[in-house]
Amino acid sequence: MIPLVRFKLASYTRSHRLLQPVIALFAMLAIFYSSPGPALESYSDSAALLIVVFAWAARGLLDTEPPTQRLISMTAAGRPSREVGAGLLAALVVNLGIAAVAIVAPLIIRFSVLPSPGDLARGAGLHLLGLAVGTALGALASTPLLPSPATSLIVLFGGYMAMLLLSLTPIGGFLVPVMPWMRAANSGTLDEALPQIAVATLFWVAVGTTAYLRLRRNRP
16 A cells, blocks of 8 residues: 555656645745744634645645546556545645644744643644644545535635634534634643543544545445
8 A cells, every 4th residue: 555655655756746835835934923922822713724734635635646547546456445545645645744844844944932742742732633624525525425626625724714613603512623622722721631632633533534544435
């Protein structure tokens, strides 16, 4: 599977699709850190708002190969599930790189006060949750499931906006709690809220990923 992951990463890089989420990443970072603020609050906002960039990157990678090439990859891999799994792993690798930039760049840009090791770890943890959500959302909006580019973009951006709006409702803590983790970071209660936030987020990531894997079984 590793050679297939490398192949997908190389194809994605050669296609220049990576430039789109990278440009969006740096534009968002420029906005986030134009006025230096407290580290944890900035990291929590970054992790929440970059979900759409993670989703865009995952969708772009999974869309890089045409159906014929994906079918060839499935045949060469021996089982279709290996090709599908390799695509998800490659998307995670790309998003880990984007998350690393989002965490490290502010340390160079400079916060008003450099974060403590604990806040840095909390910020990294929130970005890991954000990239997991974004990767699942991007997979569900990818071409193998949604051949229409218009429908794909509506699902991607509409899904992200629905996620934000629903997280503001009384049941938001049991969905993908994007706004709750931003509020918790700003109010200083993130440590108490983080276990529930992580469990709810990872549950819905698992649901989305399982749905993608099942739908991809017969769709090259």
